[in-house]
Amino acid sequence: QYYDVRKECEGKLCYDFSNLEKFFGDKAVRQAIGVGDIEFVSCSTSVYQAMLTDWMRNLEVGIPALLEDGINVLIYAGEYDLICNWLGNSRWVHSMEWSGQKDFAKTAESSFLVDDAQAGVLKSHGALSFLKVHNAGHMVPMDQPKAALEMLRRFTQGKLKEAVPEEESSTTTFYTAM
Missing domain, CATH: 3.40.50.12670 (Rossmann fold)
Structure with missing residues (x-):
């Protein structure tokens, strides 16, 4: 796969982000970093869209x-x-x-x-x-x-x-x- 030539893709992003999602999904962690009830996602469509102007620049x-x-x-x-x-x-x-x-x-x-x-x-x-x-x-x-x-x-x-x-x-x- 294109992210690591040694491995097969794991999940839609080719890496297992489940530990990250679990960590940032914890209410205490979200409160500690000041994001309140905003849901964490590994790959955000809105962030992707906002960064499209930098794509291939x-x-x-x-x-x-x-x-x-x-x-x-x-x-x-x-x-x-x-x-x-x-x-x-x-x-x-x-x-x-x-x-x-x-x-x-x-x-x-x-x-x-x-x-x-x-x-x-x-x-x-x-x-x-x-x-x-x-x-x-x-x-x-x-x-x-x-x-x-x-x-x-x-x-x-x-x-x-x-x-x-x-x-x-x-x-x-x-x-x-x-």
């Missing part, structure tokens, strides 16, 4: 200005996602024109380690980071929850770039077949 054109202003940007992709594949994402990130483009291209990849195991491959220069997450499809947080949480935690704390360069980690790194 090139939003990459706004990213260089963020980078030039020193705003950290993280682009990530699961290595087994077909619809938003890591290689296509890596290529547009590398071809994006900004003042650090050439230095980003020359920067060595690093291991993204979680619990002393390689959870992905990271490339960072200046304010831009690109992370390919191992053993994940389109829904990285559902396929690799621990790695996704670490990615977000480190990114929001400014510690994402604290990784081990590939040359230094090659003896302890395991590789996933692609």
